[in-house]
Amino acid sequence: DIQMTQSPASLSASVGETVTITCRASENIYSYLAWYQQKQGKSPQLLVYNAKTLAEGVPSRFSGSGSGTQFSLKINSLQPEDFGSYYCQHHYGTPLTFGAGTKLELK
């Protein structure tokens, strides 16, 4: 199975800051990488797929990049609603696997 390693595990930031979360795949997954946001007590929500394509309705302050084994999610000018947990997931065929998550907290 493809292992997804996500970092950092937690991150403290202030409103207005820019943050970057990284995800590394254990083998080449080309651009088959998705990112999700999850708020406490809610289901995950799709942010990005195919490494850099924003899902419908996702603000442009979110951006995804990378290919092969190294990927990142960047959030510009953090807003209060951006705090929560973020997960990467490869979508290069089954079995699908997720990163362990990054908890983004308000400093």
Add this chain to the structure above:
Amino acid sequence: QVQLKQSGPGLVQPSQSLSITCTVSGFSLTSYGVHWVRQSPGKGLEWLGVIWRGGSTDYNAAFMSRLSITKDNSKSQVFFKMNSLQADDTAIYYCAKEGVADYFDYWGQGTTLTVSS
């Protein structure tokens, strides 16, 4: 709009089975697959399996022997069943609609399962 609504029990005894129904609207099960994912504090998000639009299934090898996913296209329902539950199966179980390529663009509200006697 696209919705996935889950129904199922919240408490199951060890060795018993879990059955969850995922009722979808806003899309056809003959056009998109539905995946199942669970989330627990200890293991994070785990992909369990999928029923594809054509009716075939793929399962996580770790669960293959005790997992079954079926569907009724006419009722827009997907049925999830996991047998021989143990305490470490305690988790939130989600159904999710596939996007164009094996990512999940819509999720159910989740079914919180506790396995306990």
